[in-house]
Amino acid sequence: xxxxxxxxxxxxxxxxxxxxxxxxxxxxxxxxxxxxxxxxxxxxxxxxxxxxxxxxxxxxxxxxxxxxxxxxxxxxxxxxxxxxxxx
Amino acid sequence: xxxxxxxxxxxxxxxxxxxxxxxxxxxxxxxxxxxxxxxxxxxxxxxxxxxxxxxxxxxxxxxxxxxxxxxxxxxxxxxxxxxxxxxxxxxxxxxxxxxxxxxxxxxxxxxxxxxxxxxxxxxxxxxxxx
Numbered sequence: 712x713x714x715x716x717x718x719x720x721x722x723x724x725x726x727x728x729x730x731x732x733x734x735x736x737x738x739x740x741x742x743x744x745x746x747x748x749x750x751x752x753x754x755x756x757x758x759x760x761x762x763x764x765x766x767x768x769x770x771x772x773x774x775x776x777x778x779x780x781x782x783x784x785x786x787x788x789x790x791x792x793x794x795x796x797x798x
Numbered sequence: 799x800x801x802x803x804x805x806x807x808x809x810x811x812x813x814x815x816x817x818x819x820x821x822x823x824x825x826x827x828x829x830x831x832x833x834x835x836x837x838x839x840x841x842x843x844x845x846x847x848x849x850x851x852x853x854x855x856x857x858x859x860x861x862x863x864x865x866x867x868x869x870x871x872x873x874x875x876x877x878x879x880x881x882x883x884x885x886x887x888x889x890x891x892x893x894x895x896x897x898x899x900x901x902x903x904x905x906x907x908x909x910x911x912x913x914x915x916x917x918x919x920x921x922x923x924x925x926x927x928x
Contacts, residue, residue, distance in 0.1 A: 761900045
């Protein structure tokens with residue numbers, strides 16, 4: 712796992728994106744969060760979430776990377792990996 | 799379709815489009831159907847419904863792009879100048895972002911009159927249906 716501080720920062724930023732895209736400020740995500748935990752997370756909002764995350768962090772995932780993420784935490788680690796590769 | 803691709807489409811709000819819109823949706827606000835009212839508010843004549851441009855946008859996305867396996871996810875439009883009956887309109891669009899992970903394309907668009915004045919502009923997000 713990446714540095715916890717960095718990971719927590721990314722999860723916090725991704726949480727804000729979830730709140731914004733899903734229009735629900737009560738949503739609180741953590742490492743283990745999956746699509747089953749959030750009612751508003753449907754197929755169309757999933758697309759909006761990915762687009763917003765890619766825009767916000769100025770990164771691009773592949774379709775396979777998105778499919779392989781098992782939970783929010785793995786996606787956030789994927790974000791950190793992309794950001795690290797950009798340096 | 800890739801980032802930077804540009805498209806132009808030409809439209810005209812004919813009587814068929816104007817009266818067809820009113821017939822279908824019954825928006826008979828005086829600004830749209832009463833010349834005297836529209837002129838009293840500073841317009842040249844009745845102002846065309848803004849969502850007629852939305853119809854042209856739908857046609858552009860559905861019929862003018864090189865791919866047909868597409869669906870509109872979202873769109874934003876801001877109106878800048880009134881549009882009148884029989885006015886010629888140019889729709890200029892450009893792909894500004896591509897998200898291959900989720901098969902999404904974003905375009906910005908600009909409706910202009912014959913003097914390149916902006917009538918309306920916005921962004922539209924479309925999905926590629928696999």
